[in-house]
Amino acid sequence: MHVVAVLALDAVSAFDLAIPCQVFGFASRPDGTPAYDVRVCAERAVTTTAGPVQPFRISSSYRWDDARDADTIIVPGVPAERVPDARAVRLLREAAAGGARVASICTGAFVLARAGLLEGRRATTHWRFADALAEGFPGTRVDPSVLFVDDGQVLTSAGVAAGLDLCLHMVRRDHGAAVAAQVARLMVMAPQRTGGQAQFIEYRTPGSDSADLGGTMQWMRDKLDEPLTIADIAAHAMMSRRSLARHFRAQTGTTPLRWLLALRVQRARELLESTGLPMARVAESTGFGSVETFRHHFTRHVGTTPSAYRAAFRV
Numbered sequence: 253m254h255v256v257a258v259l260a261l262d263a264v265s266a267f268d269l270a271i272p273c274q275v276f277g278f279a280s281r282p283d284g285t286p287a288y289d290v291r292v293c294a295e296r297a298v299t300t301t302a303g304p305v306q307p308f309r310i311s312s313s314y315r316w317d318d319a320r321d322a323d324t325i326i327v328p329g330v331p332a333e334r335v336p337d338a339r340a341v342r343l344l345r346e347a348a349a350g351g352a353r354v355a356s357i358c359t360g361a362f363v364l365a366r367a368g369l370l371e372g373r374r375a376t377t378h379w380r381f382a383d384a385l386a387e388g389f390p391g392t393r394v395d396p397s398v399l400f401v402d403d404g405q406v407l408t409s410a411g412v413a414a415g416l417d418l419c420l421h422m423v424r425r426d427h428g429a430a431v432a433a434q435v436a437r438l439m440v441m442a443p444q445r446t447g448g449q450a451q452f453i454e455y456r457t458p459g460s461d462s463a464d465l466g467g468t469m470q471w472m473r474d475k476l477d478e479p480l481t482i483a484d485i486a487a488h489a490m491m492s493r494r495s496l497a498r499h500f501r502a503q504t505g506t507t508p509l510r511w512l513l514a515l516r517v518q519r520a521r522e523l524l525e526s527t528g529l530p531m532a533r534v535a536e537s538t539g540f541g542s543v544e545t546f547r548h549h550f551t552r553h554v555g556t557t558p559s560a561y562r563a564a565f566r567v
Contacts, residue, residue: 253289254426257319259327259343260294260312261336261363266302268328268357268415269310275419278435279427287427293319295337316343322352324422329358329411332381341367348405355407355422357415364406365389373403378411416441428565429521465489465503472512476519476539482508516540517553524562531558 256276260269272290279287297311316339319325325347330336344367348354356364361377362385364370370392377385382396395401400409400418402425409418416439424432468489472480485508486496500508516538523534535546550558 254287254324255289255291255322256324256326257314257322258290258292259316259319259325259340259363260292260298260300260310261327261330261340262298263307263330263334264298264300265329265358266300266308267412268360269300271328271357271415272326272419274439275416275423275435278438279423279431280434281427281431287423287431291318291322295339301331316340319343320347322347324353324355326419327354327356327360327363328415329356329360329378330363332359332362332377332384334362336363336366344369351405353405353407353422355409355418357409357418358411361385361408362388364408365392369406370408373406374401375403375406375408376401376410377408380411428525428561429518430525430565433522465500469504469511472508473515476512476516477537478539479541480512480539485512512539513549514553517550520546520550520558521554521561521565524558525565528566534558 256272258269258272269292273292276288276290281287291314292312293314293316294310294312295316297309299307299309301307320343325344327344340363344354344364348367348369354364354369356377358378359381361370361375362381364375365385365388370389372391374393374395375385376382376395376398379396382394385392386394396410398410399414400407400421402421407418407422409415420432420436420441423435468485471488472485482493482496486493489496489499491499496508500506500511504511506514520534520538520540523529523537529537531543531546535541535543538546540546540549547558550561554561556564
């Protein structure tokens with residue numbers, strides 16, 4: 253079973269610590285068996301932080317050494333200025349050198365950086381600490397505008413709820429969209445917010461003003477099999493193209509066509525997992541038009557071809 257070790261360092265954020273326990277703990281295979289063995293690894297009883305709430309202590313039956321054979325190690329957020337224990341840093345270096353996947357939530361990125369794991373990589377952290385990460389570790393390409401960064405073996409997330417998006421993304425990468433969607437349903441959260449989505453999202457109550465795009469976004473979902481253009485979307489929203497772009501970015505953090513593309517890729521994943529439709533039918537049903545266009549966009553977004561994805565995740 254895939255072992256996920258959650259490294260509990262002193263002054264760890266209680267919320268960040270709970271996120272991977274919940275997400276990976278809820279994940280199960282189609283036959284109902286657990287998809288992960290989740291271990292909270294603490295060298296001793298550690299103090300946790302929870303915003304303005306009085307700190308409290310937790311302990312675990314797992315120690316840091318129990319993370320050495322983990323397939324994935326996750327470092328939750330700790331105070332950015334805090335220097336981590338040298339043994340934890342060494343553990344992370346050795347685990348990464350051995351091929352383990354390493355991820356951080358929020359300011360856990362500073363621990364990965366001190367272990368040298370972000371050198372030459374693109375990474376993110378909570379927007380409040382992005383400048384400090386970039387200044388302290390100039391070899392890291394810090395992107396403060398995204399929810400998470402998947403750089404292959406090393407992954408980082410922005411603050412607080414973005415850790416949920418990152419962990420759900422890893423479940424999706426490991427077991428496919430259907431398993432990730434089931435976890436999202438159990439946690440009563442959206443099944444996917446893409447990593448490139450902005451940290452600064454202006455949420456609006458649907459129908460609260462004339463610029464609300466909820467109806468247009470639902471219309472786009474219903475028209476996935478059609479070759480929608482910016483002109484089509486703007487006409488439905490009764491806006492100019494420039495106004496559409498401005499309001500769409502304010503409400504979603506991205507452009508209309510990028511949002512639509514992510515939706516099409518997600519729908520294609522579901523069809524590849526749950527049906528035996530020929531690739532031409534999948535491409536047609538998701539609005540890509542041709543198999544070649546479908547293959548290009550799917551491979552660029554998912555990191556593997558549609559055929560390979562179906563072979564790995566077909567239920």
